[in-house]
Each structure stands twice: as C-alpha cells, then as structure tokens.
Amino acid sequence: MKNGYTIGDVWSFERHHQALPPPDAPSHVVLGLDGGTTSTVCVCIPLQHLHLHPHSDPPPLLARAVAGCSNHNSVGEAAARETLEQVMAEALSKSGSNRSAVQAVCLGVSGVNHPTDQEMILSWLRPIFPSHVKLYVQNDSVAALASGTMGKLHGCVLIAGTGCISYGITEDGREARAAGAGPVLGDWGSGYGIAAQALTAIIRAQDGRGPQTMLTNSILNTLGLSSSDELIGWTYADRSWARIAALVPEVVSCAEAGDQIANKILVDAVQELALSVKAVVQRLCLCGEDGNGSFPIVMVGGVLEANKRWDIGKEVISCIHKNFPGARPIRPKVEPAVGAALLAWNFLTKESKGNCYS
Amino acid sequence: MKNGYTIGDVWSFERHHQALPPPDAPSHVVLGLDGGTTSTVCVCIPLQHLHLHPHSDPPPLLARAVAGCSNHNSVGEAAARETLEQVMAEALSKSGSNRSAVQAVCLGVSGVNHPTDQEMILSWLRPIFPSHVKLYVQNDSVAALASGTMGKLHGCVLIAGTGCISYGITEDGREARAAGAGPVLGDWGSGYGIAAQALTAIIRAQDGRGPQTMLTNSILNTLGLSSSDELIGWTYADRSWARIAALVPEVVSCAEAGDQIANKILVDAVQELALSVKAVVQRLCLCGEDGNGSFPIVMVGGVLEANKRWDIGKEVISCIHKNFPGARPIRPKVEPAVGAALLAWNFLTKESKGNCYS
Known part of the structure; x- marks a missing residue:
C-alpha cells in the first residue's frame, strides 16, 4: 500500500541510486509530463541547461518514459493516479536521478477542467515529493502551447488527438478555452x-x-x-x-x-x-x-x-x-511533455506567474 | 457461487414453497421480461387464463418485479446476468409459484442486436430452468410491439426511452430494425x-x-x-x-x-x-x-x-x-413485460413460429 492504494514500490530504484549514485547524475532536474487521453509522457531535463539556454533550441532529455491514459474522466481516478506516479518514477529512474534532485514538476493533464481537478491531482503529488519541490498542474493544452512557443505563455493552441481542445492566453495572463469537454x-x-x-x-x-x-x-x-x-x-x-x-x-x-x-x-x-x-x-x-x-x-x-x-x-x-x-x-519542434518541463522552469524562475501550490 | 458467479441464493424461496405450497398457487405459468436500459420488469401470468382468453383484455398478473438496467452494453455482462436472474426469481417468489411451474419464459432485452447476444443470454438461462421450459430471447422492441398488439407480431414499434429503436415485422415474418445502436x-x-x-x-x-x-x-x-x-x-x-x-x-x-x-x-x-x-x-x-x-x-x-x-x-x-x-x-394498454409474456404464450402454442432454443 502506498498513499492509500496498491501500486507496488515504484520508487525502490532510489535505494539503489543512493547506494551507487551514477557518476554523471545531475544535481537538479525538472519533470515535465503530458497526460493525454491515449498516452502519458514524462521527461526529465537538467535544470542547469535551462538556466544557460532559456527559450532556445530543444533542451537535452535525461530520460523519457511513456505510459497509458491518465485522463481520470476516461479511465477513472485510481488508474489515472497510478499511471502518473509510475511514469514519473520511470523517468526519474532512467535519468539516474531521484526525487531529492527534483526542483519542480509540471503536469499537463487532459481532464483537468476545474480547480477541484487540479487540487485532486496536487493531493496525489504532495505525498510523493519532498516539500521543497514546486508542483504545477495544468490542463494538457497549456503544456502543448508551451511546446510550440518554447515555454512562453502567449497565443492559442489547438489539440486534436483522441480528444480536442482549444486554449489561449494573453501576455497579461487572461485565459480562455473552448471544447475539451469530452x-x-x-x-x-x-x-x-x-x-x-x-x-x-x-x-x-x-x-x-x-x-x-x-x-x-x-x-x-x-x-x-x-x-x-x-x-x-x-x-x-x-x-x-x-x-x-x-x-x-x-x-x-x-x-x-x-x-x-x-x-x-x-x-x-x-x-x-x-x-x-x-x-x-x-x-x-x-x-x-x-x-x-x-x-x-x-x-x-x-x-x-x-x-x-x-x-x-x-x-x-x-x-x-x-x-x-x-x-x-x-508545428512544435518538441513534444508537449517538454513544453511542460519548460513551463516548470518558467514557473520556478518567475514564482509570481502560474499557480504554485507547494 | 451459482452458475459461475456469486449472487446469493435467489432461489431459496422455492424450498419454502415446496414445504408449504400456497393453496392457490397456479400449476402452470409463463414469465415475461422487459429489460430496458433504465429498468427491468418481470411479470408472471397464469397459463390457464391465456388459454381461455387469447388476444383479449390485459391478462391478470400473479406477480410483478422490478430491477435496474439489464442491457449488457451499458452495465456489463456480469451485472446484466445478475439482474435478469434476480428479477425472475423475485417475480416467481411473489407469485407463490416456482420454477417447476414455469412453461415458457420470454425475455425482451435491449442490447440484443446479434445472434451471439441472444445465445449468450440463453446460456445464462439454461442452467436456471428445468429442461422442459421453453426459452425465448428477443430484442426489447419485439416485446414492446407485442404489448401494443396484444401478442400479435405484425406492424412497427418505436421505443424512445433512455435509448431508442424502431422495429417492424410483417405477417409472413420478415423483420427490420433501425437505430437502437446506443x-x-x-x-x-x-x-x-x-x-x-x-x-x-x-x-x-x-x-x-x-x-x-x-x-x-x-x-x-x-x-x-x-x-x-x-x-x-x-x-x-x-x-x-x-x-x-x-x-x-x-x-x-x-x-x-x-x-x-x-x-x-x-x-x-x-x-x-x-x-x-x-x-x-x-x-x-x-x-x-x-x-x-x-x-x-x-x-x-x-x-x-x-x-x-x-x-x-x-x-x-x-x-x-x-x-x-x-x-x-x-399507445399500449399493457406494459412491454406483459407483451413479452403474451409472446411466450404465442411461441409456446405455435412452436413453428419464433426462435425456440430449449
């Protein structure tokens, strides 16, 4: 049992990493996650690169992990929660890093339509990460926009995959969306x-x-x-x-x-x-x-x-x-999960913007 | 465990009826069932009445039982099966009768769209009833038509409840349907x-x-x-x-x-x-x-x-x-479950018509 439900110990790799840390393990990373209605992707990116090369070419990925649907409206809350935790653990494990190196996590998840959805997913994340980690939960359209603008939140995005949604945000932070209701x-x-x-x-x-x-x-x-x-x-x-x-x-x-x-x-x-x-x-x-x-x-x-x-x-x-x-x-050069990671970095460096709950 | 799944012993009332049979229990009955997407109704009707008053005014009901949805496309096969067995047991129990008095059972169930659906439900019914009982499974539209024509299979029916379907049959037995696909x-x-x-x-x-x-x-x-x-x-x-x-x-x-x-x-x-x-x-x-x-x-x-x-x-x-x-x-004077019971009687008396699988 972990956080009230049985998922096996997806974080057991950390004991191994702590005993034998990989020689090139980065000291600080961010996680970006794109949770769609078909699949969920999580990437792990070194913070140092983002500090040196903001808004530039695609950042290097330390690791990338893929799982199934994490839209709770489609698969239910328990399955969505399990998928999110597993894919983040897999990305961190592959990166040779662990939770203590994480500075910020940004999840863009389809099915996040209301502050109560956001709060529900944050409540799943808080027991997982140390208290210093900044946690951000958005609709997946926000991460998709950032994947096209390399992290800048301005303009409009249209996603049409299994689901569809249109989302926009102005330079002064006003937001609107249409469709995306399933x-x-x-x-x-x-x-x-x-x-x-x-x-x-x-x-x-x-x-x-x-x-x-x-x-x-x-x-x-x-x-x-x-x-x-x-x-x-x-x-x-x-x-x-x-x-x-x-x-x-x-x-x-x-x-x-x-x-x-x-x-x-x-x-x-x-x-x-x-x-x-x-x-x-x-x-x-x-x-x-x-x-x-x-x-x-x-x-x-x-x-x-x-x-x-x-x-x-x-x-x-x-x-x-x-x-x-x-x-x-x-047409974005990077995938939405990288957009989410760029957002995590942006929110981290400009704490006044975005919603920080941690 | 009963027929491979646990439902409690819904037929336990029969032991009591066998020990102390109600004085007015009819010796022969038919069951008619209307399985819709919102609710399922089962009625028990004395066979003797149908022999004496075919195609006449509404027949007397010995008992009527109501349960939830039995459309397997909506609630899944296990739940549909359990609902069907429970509602038939309840109708028989209320009637003071038991399975040995049943001559024929006609189920009109929404979600029956293909011979494989029909065969699946028949496979649930066979272990329940003695081998002499005639079993008929139809789409619920057939029972609804019979409820308007007092058992005669001719004409067209339109059902519009939670779902909708149109079904028709000619005097010489040709059938057609439209919609009803969920x-x-x-x-x-x-x-x-x-x-x-x-x-x-x-x-x-x-x-x-x-x-x-x-x-x-x-x-x-x-x-x-x-x-x-x-x-x-x-x-x-x-x-x-x-x-x-x-x-x-x-x-x-x-x-x-x-x-x-x-x-x-x-x-x-x-x-x-x-x-x-x-x-x-x-x-x-x-x-x-x-x-x-x-x-x-x-x-x-x-x-x-x-x-x-x-x-x-x-x-x-x-x-x-x-x-x-x-x-x-x-506008039918009787409900579709009674239509199903009238069909059971019709099929029983004209074994050449309808699909008899038992």
Missing part, C-alpha cells in the same frame, strides 16, 4: 468524434437511414468484423476513447478515395476545430482591435498532422485565416 | 441523445461556440451545480446512460418556455425518430404498394409519453403520417 459533450472535431461519426454512418447505411458508404467495408475489414450488427457489440465491449479514435486513418482514406460521407465528416470536423479556435481568439482579443493582429496558433495532435492528401490541419488553418489573417501556425 | 452510434432521438445535446449546448454557450440558452440555468439548478465547468466532471463521474436521459424533462420545459436551442434539439429528435420508423416501414413495405396501406405503429417509452405541451410523440406521428397516412398509432 465525447459526450460535443467534441466533434476530436479523433473520437470523427471516428464515432464514421461508425454511426455505417449503422445508418445498414438500417436504411443513410446512404451507402465506403466506410462500411473499410472499417469492418480493419476491425475483422463480418457485419455491421457486430459493430454494436465491438463499440460497447470496451469504454476506451482511444480505441475508437484509432479509426481516423480509415475515415481519411475513404475521403481521399472520394467517399462523400467520409468527406462530410472531415469537413464538419474542420469547421468544429476552427470554431473552437475562433471562440478563444475572440474572447481574448488575441487578434487585436482590427482583427488583423499577429498571434501564434500552435497545432498539436495526430488529427492535425500533415501526412495525408486530405490534410485536416491545413484545412483548419485555412478556415482560421479567413477570420484572422495574422494567425501564425506553429 | 449513444456512441448515433441514437440522437433517444432520451440520452436529447439530454446529451442539451448538455453540449450548455458547454458551447459557455465557451463562446454557441448562443446562450435557458438550458444552462435549468440543468445546472436541477443537478445542484454552480458552473458549467462542473458539468464536465458530473458527466463523466458515472457512465450510466439513464442518469443523463433523466434530464429530458428540463429540455422539454425550456422548449415550452420558448428557448430556441432546446426547441431545435427536440425538433431534431422528432426527425430522427420519424426517420427510423420510415426506414423500417419502407424496407418491409408495411404501407403496401401504394404507400397508403394500414399498419399499426406502437409508441412506447418516456420520451413519447403525451404529458406535455411540447408533445414529442404527437410530432413524430405527424411526421410519419406525411409519408404513411395509413399508420395507426397505438
């Missing part, structure tokens, strides 16, 4: 939303409510199912959102092959994603008084990656530019 | 679908993607929440579909008070429900060659109950009549 609450531009609409189109084609579509053969083949009736059982056999979202490539392929239903699903998703960015930009007035001001728009997540002829990310940018010609798209 | 797969006319769209409208109003709506105050007040942000946590705290669907009366109230967003949600739901009926009627040609033929359309479920100014069921019928003027709406 599949029940209308995140139709997310990978889950796109794939769920494709599955729905198959059911409607089969029962006579909608036109025939290439999606039927494409997705049934991918899933190894022999009929649309079996799709219902498949859908509810597992509550994982990521499993559904994994079907997005089939939707893109069908749209590229000329299927009108698949095409409409992607066009609608583009509209939804662009709308969520517009809502944030307008509320924060990121585009200036005349609407032409320049601001960064960071694009993150598998749905927005430009690797297909039907390029969802490019279409979203095109939509945004119609309203906001000054939007400057950024 | 919330992930586009059952937008269901109570869950209506309420989820209302919750989505609140999120969109809050984050700037949609217009303000009365739904915000109405639903937050009903749930005792102080902000829209808290709605996300509430939504994912519990996976029950029925909990979301319970908000339909708030949507109807807002629409009646003139809220355009709530009104549009209900208008869309009416279109979806009417479309699912049309798809079934067309595939089965229930309306005859000229489209004007007469057929029964049985209306079942809380969403269709006529108790409000904004009457969803009436609007659906009005929509259906535009295409099929010969559709004869029926």
Whole structure:
C-alpha cells in the first residue's frame, strides 16, 4: 500500500541510486509530463541547461518514459493516479536521478477542467515529493502551447488527438478555452468524434437511414468484423476513447478515395476545430482591435498532422485565416511533455506567474 | 457461487414453497421480461387464463418485479446476468409459484442486436430452468410491439426511452430494425441523445461556440451545480446512460418556455425518430404498394409519453403520417413485460413460429 492504494514500490530504484549514485547524475532536474487521453509522457531535463539556454533550441532529455491514459474522466481516478506516479518514477529512474534532485514538476493533464481537478491531482503529488519541490498542474493544452512557443505563455493552441481542445492566453495572463469537454459533450472535431461519426454512418447505411458508404467495408475489414450488427457489440465491449479514435486513418482514406460521407465528416470536423479556435481568439482579443493582429496558433495532435492528401490541419488553418489573417501556425519542434518541463522552469524562475501550490 | 458467479441464493424461496405450497398457487405459468436500459420488469401470468382468453383484455398478473438496467452494453455482462436472474426469481417468489411451474419464459432485452447476444443470454438461462421450459430471447422492441398488439407480431414499434429503436415485422415474418445502436452510434432521438445535446449546448454557450440558452440555468439548478465547468466532471463521474436521459424533462420545459436551442434539439429528435420508423416501414413495405396501406405503429417509452405541451410523440406521428397516412398509432394498454409474456404464450402454442432454443 502506498498513499492509500496498491501500486507496488515504484520508487525502490532510489535505494539503489543512493547506494551507487551514477557518476554523471545531475544535481537538479525538472519533470515535465503530458497526460493525454491515449498516452502519458514524462521527461526529465537538467535544470542547469535551462538556466544557460532559456527559450532556445530543444533542451537535452535525461530520460523519457511513456505510459497509458491518465485522463481520470476516461479511465477513472485510481488508474489515472497510478499511471502518473509510475511514469514519473520511470523517468526519474532512467535519468539516474531521484526525487531529492527534483526542483519542480509540471503536469499537463487532459481532464483537468476545474480547480477541484487540479487540487485532486496536487493531493496525489504532495505525498510523493519532498516539500521543497514546486508542483504545477495544468490542463494538457497549456503544456502543448508551451511546446510550440518554447515555454512562453502567449497565443492559442489547438489539440486534436483522441480528444480536442482549444486554449489561449494573453501576455497579461487572461485565459480562455473552448471544447475539451469530452465525447459526450460535443467534441466533434476530436479523433473520437470523427471516428464515432464514421461508425454511426455505417449503422445508418445498414438500417436504411443513410446512404451507402465506403466506410462500411473499410472499417469492418480493419476491425475483422463480418457485419455491421457486430459493430454494436465491438463499440460497447470496451469504454476506451482511444480505441475508437484509432479509426481516423480509415475515415481519411475513404475521403481521399472520394467517399462523400467520409468527406462530410472531415469537413464538419474542420469547421468544429476552427470554431473552437475562433471562440478563444475572440474572447481574448488575441487578434487585436482590427482583427488583423499577429498571434501564434500552435497545432498539436495526430488529427492535425500533415501526412495525408486530405490534410485536416491545413484545412483548419485555412478556415482560421479567413477570420484572422495574422494567425501564425506553429508545428512544435518538441513534444508537449517538454513544453511542460519548460513551463516548470518558467514557473520556478518567475514564482509570481502560474499557480504554485507547494 | 451459482452458475459461475456469486449472487446469493435467489432461489431459496422455492424450498419454502415446496414445504408449504400456497393453496392457490397456479400449476402452470409463463414469465415475461422487459429489460430496458433504465429498468427491468418481470411479470408472471397464469397459463390457464391465456388459454381461455387469447388476444383479449390485459391478462391478470400473479406477480410483478422490478430491477435496474439489464442491457449488457451499458452495465456489463456480469451485472446484466445478475439482474435478469434476480428479477425472475423475485417475480416467481411473489407469485407463490416456482420454477417447476414455469412453461415458457420470454425475455425482451435491449442490447440484443446479434445472434451471439441472444445465445449468450440463453446460456445464462439454461442452467436456471428445468429442461422442459421453453426459452425465448428477443430484442426489447419485439416485446414492446407485442404489448401494443396484444401478442400479435405484425406492424412497427418505436421505443424512445433512455435509448431508442424502431422495429417492424410483417405477417409472413420478415423483420427490420433501425437505430437502437446506443449513444456512441448515433441514437440522437433517444432520451440520452436529447439530454446529451442539451448538455453540449450548455458547454458551447459557455465557451463562446454557441448562443446562450435557458438550458444552462435549468440543468445546472436541477443537478445542484454552480458552473458549467462542473458539468464536465458530473458527466463523466458515472457512465450510466439513464442518469443523463433523466434530464429530458428540463429540455422539454425550456422548449415550452420558448428557448430556441432546446426547441431545435427536440425538433431534431422528432426527425430522427420519424426517420427510423420510415426506414423500417419502407424496407418491409408495411404501407403496401401504394404507400397508403394500414399498419399499426406502437409508441412506447418516456420520451413519447403525451404529458406535455411540447408533445414529442404527437410530432413524430405527424411526421410519419406525411409519408404513411395509413399508420395507426397505438399507445399500449399493457406494459412491454406483459407483451413479452403474451409472446411466450404465442411461441409456446405455435412452436413453428419464433426462435425456440430449449
């Protein structure tokens, strides 16, 4: 039993490190964590490098660890807590460091929508780390923004992976977000939303409510199912959102092959994603008084990656530019977990900014 | 342990009945069960009455028992199995009868979409009942149709409660269904679908993607929440579909008070429900060659109950009549569980019809 639940002793490596410290173990590190709805990534970065090279090229990673979903709305609180602790322990263990070397931890976690979510995760972190460690918990969109701006909190970010969210912050710290409320609450531009609409189109084609579509053969083949009736059982056999979202490539392929239903699903998703960015930009007035001001728009997540002829990310940018010609798209050079680590360092050096709870 | 899982000995009452049989215990009974996504009802009916008064007024109930959701797609297989066994045991116990008096059992269960679902539930039933008992498993829509036609399998039924489905059958036994694929797969006319769209409208109003709506105050007040942000946590705290669907009366109230967003949600739901009926009627040609033929359309479920100014069921019928003027709406006088019992009797007396697996 550890902190009230059984997870095995994920910190046992520290006894070994204390007995035989690696010769090159850094004396001070920060942890950055990106907790998404599909996977969770934790990186460990030496503090010394950040002091010498702030806001520069990608920092060196001492270690990187990967685990599953840590969105408590998707997998429940116990599983989310266990995943977060394990992935942080693994990153520290791989780095040759231990908890006493940690100066700050920044977690960007999807499903953090309210101060009570933030407080819940902080309550999981406090018993883990020594009291001097600064702890920061944010929505994963904040870390994603920082991954595009190399730690500077200004502009807008759009994440579209299994889930989707748009988040923005002004130079003077005003924040806004749109979408990010999960599949029940209308995140139709997310990978889950796109794939769920494709599955729905198959059911409607089969029962006579909608036109025939290439999606039927494409997705049934991918899933190894022999009929649309079996799709219902498949859908509810597992509550994982990521499993559904994994079907997005089939939707893109069908749209590229000329299927009108698949095409409409992607066009609608583009509209939804662009709308969520517009809502944030307008509320924060990121585009200036005349609407032409320049601001960064960071694009993150598998749905927005430009690797297909039907390029969802490019279409979203095109939509945004119609309203906001000054939007400057950024495809981050580092991953969101590194963005979280850069935030940890920024918060640490400017304690007046951000929310410090420790 | 019973049949591989622990449920306590729900059949222990039989030892008492065998020792002291109630003086008026009927020698032969049938069980009818309606397993919905919100609740499960089981009734016990004396066989003698059905022999003397087939297709007549509501039959006398020896007993009626109620339990929770038995849709395995919603609550999982173990919980669905336990609920089904418990509610049947309770109905038999209350009737003063026992399993040796049972001649036939008909279960109409939501979530039965494929022969494998049917076979799974039959495999739960076989170890429970003596081998002479005839066992029938159907989708709950079949029992609902029978509740409107007093056991005759002909016509179309529309169920709109927590879930929704349209099912039809011709005099010569051809069947079709539409919708009934659950919330992930586009059952937008269901109570869950209506309420989820209302919750989505609140999120969109809050984050700037949609217009303000009365739904915000109405639903937050009903749930005792102080902000829209808290709605996300509430939504994912519990996976029950029925909990979301319970908000339909708030949507109807807002629409009646003139809220355009709530009104549009209900208008869309009416279109979806009417479309699912049309798809079934067309595939089965229930309306005859000229489209004007007469057929029964049985209306079942809380969403269709006529108790409000904004009457969803009436609007659906009005929509259906535009295409099929010969559709004869029926509001059943008995509940779907009684429909299932009437089916059990029908199947028993005409073994050539229906699927008999025992």
